[in-house]
Amino acid sequence: MNNQLINFIVKKYLKFDKKNPFISISAILAFVGVAVGVMVLIITMAIMNGTAKEFENKLFTMNYPLSIYSKFENGINNELLERLEKKFPNLKFSPYISSQSIIQHDDKMSGGLIFGVDFKREAQINSIYKEAIKNLTLSKYDIITGLGISDKLYLYESSKVTMYFTALNPSGFSMMPKMKRFNYKNSFRSGLNAYDNSYMYTSVEALRTILRKNDDYYDGIHIYSNDAFNDINLIQNELRDYPAVGVIGWWQQNGNFFAAMALEKKALFVVLMLIILVASLNIISSLLMTVMSRRKEIALLLSMGATSKEVKKIFLKLGIVIGFSGILVGVFLGFSGIFILDNFNIISLPADVYGTSKLPLELDMIDFISILIGSALIVILSSYYPASKATKIDVIDVLRNE
Helix, strand or coil: CCHHHHHHHHHHHHCCCCCCHHHHHHHHHHHHHHHHHHHHHHHHHHHHHHHHHHHHHHHHHHHCCEEEEECCCCCECHHHHHHHHHHCCCCEEEEEEEEEEEEEECCEEEEEEEEEECHHHHHHHCHHHHHHCCCCCCCCCEEEEEHHHHHHHCCCCCCEEEEEEEEEEEECCEEEEEEEEEEEEEEECCCCHHHHCCEEEEEHHHHHHHHCCCCCCECEEEEECCCHHHHHHHHHHHHHHCCCEEEEEHHHHCHHHHHHHHHHHHHHHHHHHHHHHHHHHHHHHHHHHHHHHCHHHHHHHHHCCCCHHHHHHHHHHHHHHHHHHHHHHHHHHHHHHHHHHHHCCCCECCHHHHCCCECCCCCCHHHHHHHHHHHHHHHHHHHHHHHHHHCCCCHHHHHHHC
16 A cells, blocks of 8 residues: 555645635534534533532532441440441541531521531541631530521620520420520531531530430441442441441432433533534535545546555545544643633632532543544544545546546
């Protein structure tokens, strides 16, 4: 196969054709279309990945990697906690008691979920809580609230708040809610309104006293793990002797949310890949017009000894050069767009909705490779048909009539 001849003709056909400008314009449009399609795909996938990662980080912190829960009353106690800590020294455990409650300050009230925790243990597994209690000395009836709660109730340092609990006390012929005064110490900000407007933390001893629970009673245990997907199986095996206790991962608690984001990402990938597919139609039309306008030259090449494979390779290579050039330029533009969006505050987001004011961007290597492979396949397939068509020219008929 004469590669020098092939390269020479490809270079010639890539030059702007003044006699048939529409052919060259079609090739330019194909190049631009592929480049834009690849650029949009790269930026979109980076935004989708970044957004999912941002939400994952927020949910990972506030939902905890793993959580042990009790199916029945008194299912979790100190004995189980000590056994797990001894069995899994690489994990960090924070037992808790939780209850729905209403918090009141002056004439303002707000509802939420309060957790009774061990201050030191919780700070080891919850970075947001750790930041909130930094440089604070906490006692039994001190409380940490979400920023949304403190803003709504106008809480300030050393504010006294009244907590109303859902558990009720018999009082004569009526039922009265349990009430207790707490000292407000500080607020945390997770970046997600769902938590900032509803979560509160106090000591586990306080809730035990108010809810009249045993000294070794817990509603559950939050666990920090660097490999939650593997550790959940190990913990499940360890809990076989405790039928009243189960374990759940953060991804299971938010399964529907992440499944919806994954589906949206796949749908966007397919839809945006259609941009490249539409652009590839210009490659087909451009190559077909080139074949039709160069029928005499193709016939001369075949009559002078060029093989059908060489002619086919000329047009296949021509389409690949146009398409792959568009892919390379698209990759460059895509990464340039990611760099600009990541370093300049061009697009700002409402932090209370998305958890960050900066557009999150993170391009996954698998997505990048998928974009390259998908784009390359579309370009190659688009170039193959016109290249195959070029070899089916009737040499004698063309030379006789043209």
